[in-house]
Amino acid sequence: MIVMSSAPVGIKSVMHEILHSKSGVAGVVILALILLTSLTAVVFPDNIVERWNDPQAWLDKPRLAAPEWTTFFTGENPSRTIIVKIQDFKRDVQRIEQLNVTKIELRARVVYDYDTPPSELNIMINLVSEARSLLSVEWIRPDGSTVELLREVAEPGTKAVFAYIDRTVASNVNAYLQKLGVSQSLPIGVVLFSSEKSLASGVPKLIKSHDVKPSRPYELVVVATSESKGFDVEAQLNLLGVVYGLCGTDNLRRDIFIGIVWGAPIALAFGLVAAFVVTLIQAIFGAISGYYGSKIDEIIQRITDVYLVLPFLSLLITIQFIYKTTIWTLLIAVIALSLFGGVTKSVRSMALQVREEPYIEAAKSYGASKRRILFLYILPRLLPYTFANITVSVPAYVFLEASLSILGLGDPALPTWGKLISEAFSGGAAYYGYWWWIIIPSTFIVLVSTAFALLWYSLDKVLNPRLREE
Amino acid sequence: MLSKSYLAKRASLLAITLIVATYLTVVIANGGGLVDQILANQIRFDVTSTLVRDPSFNRLSEAEREKLLEQRIELAIHAKGLDQPFIVRSFIYLVDALTLRLGQALVIKSNTGSRAVIDIIVERLPATVALFTTATIIYSILGILVGLVMARKPGGFFDRFMTMLAVITGVIPPWFFAIIFLLIFAFYIRLFPFGGFVSVPSPTDPLLYAIDVMFHMVLPLITWIIASFPFWAYITRNIVIQTIGEDFVTMAKAKGLSQSAVLRRYVLRPSLPPIITNVALALIASWQGAIITEVVFGWPGIGNLLNLAILSTDAPVVIGAAVVYAYLLVATVLILDIIYTVLDPRLKVG
Amino acid sequence: MSTILSLRDLTLYYRTRRGIVRAVDNISFDLEEGRCLSLVGESGCGKSSMAYAIMRILPRNIHTYSGELIFEGKNLMALSNSELSKEIWLKKMAMVFQGAMNSLNPVLSVGEQVSEVFTLHAGLSKIEAEKKAAELLELVRLPSSLVNKYPHELSGGMKQRVVIAIALSMKPKLLLLDEPTSALDVITQANIINLLKKLQKEFNLTYIFITHDLGLASELSDYIAVMYAGRIVELGDARSVLTDPKHPYTQKLLAATPRLMEEAKLEFISGSPPDLAFPPAGCRFHPRCPFVMDACMVKEPQLSKLSERRHVSCLLWEGE
Numbered sequence A: 001m002i003v004m005s006s007a008p009v010g011i012k013s014v015m016h017e018i019l020h021s022k023s024g025v026a027g028v029v030i031l032a033l034i035l036l037t038s039l040t041a042v043v044f045p046d047n048i049v050e051r052w053n054d055p056q057a058w059l060d061k062p063r064l065a066a067p068e069w070t071t072f073f074t075g076e077n078p079s080r081t082i083i084v085k086i087q088d089f090k091r092d093v094q095r096i097e098q099l100n101v102t103k104i105e106l107r108a109r110v111v112y113d114y115d116t117p118p119s120e121l122n123i124m125i126n127l128v129s130e131a132r133s134l135l136s137v138e139w140i141r142p143d144g145s146t147v148e149l150l151r152e153v154a155e156p157g158t159k160a161v162f163a164y165i166d167r168t169v170a171s172n173v174n175a176y177l178q179k180l181g182v183s184q185s186l187p188i189g190v191v192l193f194s195s196e197k198s199l200a201s202g203v204p205k206l207i208k209s210h211d212v213k214p215s216r217p218y219e220l221v222v223v224a225t226s227e228s229k230g231f232d233v234e235a236q237l238n239l240l241g242v243v244y245g246l247c248g249t250d251n252l253r254r255d256i257f258i259g260i261v262w263g264a265p266i267a268l269a270f271g272l273v274a275a276f277v278v279t280l281i282q283a284i285f286g287a288i289s290g291y292y293g294s295k296i297d298e299i300i301q302r303i304t305d306v307y308l309v310l311p312f313l314s315l316l317i318t319i320q321f322i323y324k325t326t327i328w329t330l331l332i333a334v335i336a337l338s339l340f341g342g343v344t345k346s347v348r349s350m351a352l353q354v355r356e357e358p359y360i361e362a363a364k365s366y367g368a369s370k371r372r373i374l375f376l377y378i379l380p381r382l383l384p385y386t387f388a389n390i391t392v393s394v395p396a397y398v399f400l401e402a403s404l405s406i407l408g409l410g411d412p413a414l415p416t417w418g419k420l421i422s423e424a425f426s427g428g429a430a431y432y433g434y435w436w437w438i439i440i441p442s443t444f445i446v447l448v449s450t451a452f453a454l455l456w457y458s459l460d461k462v463l464n465p466r467l468r469e470e
Numbered sequence B: 001m002l003s004k005s006y007l008a009k010r011a012s013l014l015a016i017t018l019i020v021a022t023y024l025t026v027v028i029a030n031g032g033g034l035v036d037q038i039l040a041n042q043i044r045f046d047v048t049s050t051l052v053r054d055p056s057f058n059r060l061s062e063a064e065r066e067k068l069l070e071q072r073i074e075l076a077i078h079a080k081g082l083d084q085p086f087i088v089r090s091f092i093y094l095v096d097a098l099t100l101r102l103g104q105a106l107v108i109k110s111n112t113g114s115r116a117v118i119d120i121i122v123e124r125l126p127a128t129v130a131l132f133t134t135a136t137i138i139y140s141i142l143g144i145l146v147g148l149v150m151a152r153k154p155g156g157f158f159d160r161f162m163t164m165l166a167v168i169t170g171v172i173p174p175w176f177f178a179i180i181f182l183l184i185f186a187f188y189i190r191l192f193p194f195g196g197f198v199s200v201p202s203p204t205d206p207l208l209y210a211i212d213v214m215f216h217m218v219l220p221l222i223t224w225i226i227a228s229f230p231f232w233a234y235i236t237r238n239i240v241i242q243t244i245g246e247d248f249v250t251m252a253k254a255k256g257l258s259q260s261a262v263l264r265r266y267v268l269r270p271s272l273p274p275i276i277t278n279v280a281l282a283l284i285a286s287w288q289g290a291i292i293t294e295v296v297f298g299w300p301g302i303g304n305l306l307n308l309a310i311l312s313t314d315a316p317v318v319i320g321a322a323v324v325y326a327y328l329l330v331a332t333v334l335i336l337d338i339i340y341t342v343l344d345p346r347l348k349v350g
Numbered sequence C: 001m002s003t004i005l006s007l008r009d010l011t012l013y014y015r016t017r018r019g020i021v022r023a024v025d026n027i028s029f030d031l032e033e034g035r036c037l038s039l040v041g042e043s044g045c046g047k048s049s050m051a052y053a054i055m056r057i058l059p060r061n062i063h064t065y066s067g068e069l070i071f072e073g074k075n076l077m078a079l080s081n082s083e084l085s086k087e088i089w090l091k092k093m094a095m096v097f098q099g100a101m102n103s104l105n106p107v108l109s110v111g112e113q114v115s116e117v118f119t120l121h122a123g124l125s126k127i128e129a130e131k132k133a134a135e136l137l138e139l140v141r142l143p144s145s146l147v148n149k150y151p152h153e154l155s156g157g158m159k160q161r162v163v164i165a166i167a168l169s170m171k172p173k174l175l176l177l178d179e180p181t182s183a184l185d186v187i188t189q190a191n192i193i194n195l196l197k198k199l200q201k202e203f204n205l206t207y208i209f210i211t212h213d214l215g216l217a218s219e220l221s222d223y224i225a226v227m228y229a230g231r232i233v234e235l236g237d238a239r240s241v242l243t244d245p246k247h248p249y250t251q252k253l254l255a256a257t258p259r260l261m262e263e264a265k266l267e268f269i270s271g272s273p274p275d276l277a278f279p280p281a282g283c284r285f286h287p288r289c290p291f292v293m294d295a296c297m298v299k300e301p302q303l304s305k306l307s308e309r310r311h312v313s314c315l316l317w318e319g320e
Helices: A010-019 A022-043 A048-052 A070-074 A167-180 A188-193 A196-201 A256-292 A294-309 A312-323 A327-336 A342-355 A358-365 A370-406 A417-426 A435-458 B004-030 B034-053 B062-079 B086-098 B117-152 B157-171 B174-188 B206-244 B247-254 B259-297 B302-311 B315-343 C047-055 C081-088 C110-120 C126-139 C144-148 C156-168 C186-203 C214-220 C238-243 C248-255
Strands: A082-084 A090-096 A101-110 A120-128 A133-140 A146-154 A157-162 A218-226 A232-240 C003-015 C020-032 C036-040 C062-071 C093-096 C174-178 C206-211 C223-228 C231-237 C304-307 C310-312
Touching: A010 A022, A010 A435, A022 A256, A022 A435, A048 A256, A082 A101, A101 A232, A120 A133, A120 A188, A120 A218, A146 A157, A146 A167, A167 A188, A167 A196, A218 A232, A256 A294, A256 A327, A256 A342, A256 A370, A256 A417, A256 A435, A294 A342, A294 B004, A294 B259, A294 B315, A312 A327, A312 A370, A312 B004, A312 B259, A312 B302, A312 B315, A327 A370, A342 A370, A358 A370, A370 A417, A370 A435, A370 B157, A370 B174, A370 B259, A417 A435, A435 B157, A435 B174, B004 B086, B004 B315, B034 B062, B034 B086, B034 B315, B086 B315, B117 B157, B117 B206, B117 B259, B117 B302, B117 B315, B157 B206, B174 B206, B174 B259, B206 B259, B247 B259, B247 C093, B259 B302, B259 B315, B259 C110, B302 B315, C003 C047, C003 C206, C020 C047, C020 C062, C020 C206, C020 C231, C036 C047, C036 C214, C047 C093, C047 C174, C047 C206, C093 C156, C110 C126, C110 C144, C110 C156, C126 C144, C126 C156, C156 C186, C186 C214, C206 C214, C214 C238, C223 C238, C223 C248, C231 C238, C231 C248
Parallel strands: C036 C206, C036 C223, C093 C174, C174 C206
Antiparallel strands: A082 A232, A090 A101, A101 A218, A120 A157, A120 A232, A133 A146, A133 A218, C003 C020, C003 C062, C223 C231, C231 C310, C304 C310
């Protein structure tokens, strides 16, 4: 039996309870932080979904990179991403009038002092030309040695050279190695970033810019020659690191931090709306059931009993599996499957008690209609409990959405936290140890839950008023 | 026995729930025309296999065989009333599903090579039931004991600590703990296997096999227990505190009964019925959390099957598993109700 | 008649959110064996707390518990809780709770709850205990077939008799009855009172009968103590208290009691009972007293002896 005599009344008192306990304040603070994070997402470009699913948008980020702060713990200095943009290349244009030929040389200088070679070396070249041109790409190390990466006739247009996996580059590098007298095949990254002497000796050693005195940068030289009019060439050099960003990247090069930020408002919105609507509806039914009594009470209670035993998740899984709905249709399905529940029962018993109080009798005696009494007198008494229940049921819905996403049944396009975890699992994160991909989204889910758990703890009084006798 | 009235009511209610749940599943599933397909395939399969065994059938020419087959199939479909309007069909499927005639799987096969969904499910059932039942028994007892300790000194350090723990674990689903524990104990510390039911290759000696299975069960068990018992303890604690405040407890003390007698007969026993009602709800949620936990640990139960079926878009299995889950749920609640009836004499009479 | 119970300055304060509740404030009296003392007062005056204070069944939130509690010559305050539980409770002093309320364990049968004192206390076998239980039930005029029934199957009056039976099971000397008939209808009330009278004669029991009903008190008691706001304001033998009340509160109480044979206008006591957490200064009754003097607002009156068996706590009578 829930004794109501000392229960706080009204939403204000619930806020009061929350703000006056240490855990409540902690919970509110965490939530506020997460809310702020979600606000940034809203301020971001509004084609989030497209960008998230567009591989082109992420080309300048490394794949499966760990977060940068991990270097603090390992003490190493692994490669970070260095991007030499188009405008940072040194241009040198030569025109040989007699032959009507233009030669453009682009030079990029990169000071490289990391302990490991970059995870990828990618060169984007854009040739503006009416005809073919002669293209050569050379790589110069701090020790002065040169490796020719490409020498070929190229069509106009954009060309992306993923040096580590490009076949032409590979064969050129092999030719270089053979000239040095090295018989074993080495990864291209190792070749490009080891000193020539060490390569020749058979024990490749990474050479940093500062290993040479005075320090010399690595250089990329792109030379394009063409006869055509209006000929131009631009290049961008991506040295992708092994670590990146606050939360690392996933297998599609997406910055997980951005995924988290974009996922925050979705998680919160879903949880809040679901919790609010479901709890409110259940409470209203509970109040009606308790107040009106007799037949209506019976019917509502029987329906509630059936609802309580329904295999909620199985049904949702079936729905999602067959119809693959978006997150908002999912929300409607969740609400439909939760119209009656535990809150209905407990609010009903509270309503039964309030119904017996003398001022209700008084209101009846001066002619107030049943509906008026229900809404003006009874429901306000039930508000604190309802409100508290809304608060503590939010995480359940956040997790529900995450659970469905993990099973691959969530919204197919949105970057929700559950989706991140699901992709991590199918991308073998647990197996290969890409822990950040799993742990970081999970941590955020846990944070939200903990925030609400703290709120729950501080609202214990409202949720269990009978237990606070002294 | 007079307890029949309460149990009878509950049983009929549960039966209704089962029917509603199954019907919903069937209707939803058939929104995509899938159940139709399942049954059509089933009929095709049945008719074909019957005909193929008939020697006179095989003596016919190819064209004739085809024609006969189609004829028979049409007859069968009509006989089953499957060319009726949707409402009628949906009830036919309902009956089929309830009697566990779940059709043939599209992709998945059971270990014995059967395509029948029911076979596939029955194969996986013991794994789920074993894990779930063991976990439930352990964490329920643990939860009650811890709850009692909490109720002894309400507001004390242990009480507040466990309440916090209860609230946190109540809010985070068990599969989350599963992921963390898996990472810690299987990946980093390498104490327990990565999941699965037995090692590969599995030991042949039955005793060693049993031990191997139990070894694999440890991590899922521990995860589930740690994720579940604090909340149960919290519920127990609340109910026990309330019971302690009742008059009959004071009277029991005034009767000069020993502390342990008061605790056992006047605090614990009257608290059990409401604890069980409260926990029934938690158990239902627990079943659903089982699905992802099984996936994380690769435990070959129904949850894992469901996941596999989703990944391979094997609709008949998805629907079949959903129906079996409903059955499991209802069975759990029924068992709880029976226990409740035994414990609370107020239900035994009148 | 020897004195069986002696209270000196018995005090019980609770610690609550609102403050310290002075439920029992320096109560003193002597009670002779075989007699019945009624503690009469309004709800919230602390009379139930008196029962707990005398039995020493204390809740967790005690602020103060002090005074002397001498039972059969022994100071109960000196005993430990386990000694109390083993030797005193039920064996020497027993409390009769409000049976009609939640005093019986809903999940145990009546028989179990009666016989368990024999199996757990007196070490009897189950069969012997059950026999004893049946005897006890007959003692309180209940059919012994009730042993197999559960509390929810019994009427309020039957439950009250069961509670009385349990209280008598170890043949105690003193019975504390806390509003035993409050939740019962008038006829059942009368039956229970008759039963109590018979039992008192049969076993030479001493009763402390707590009630708000003056009529009941007059039926059963030899002595009446009127309680107000945690203190005893008037104490004396029943007849003289009822016919010649000295304390203004007692006078008002009696004036508020309807009489069958009189046409007197019913009076009521203005104001409301004080909050035991913040009792008024001086005499606790002074805000409602028709005879209030200036001194009453400051000085708390003590229980002064008017005659051998008459005490009043009022400045009007002090010094006499």
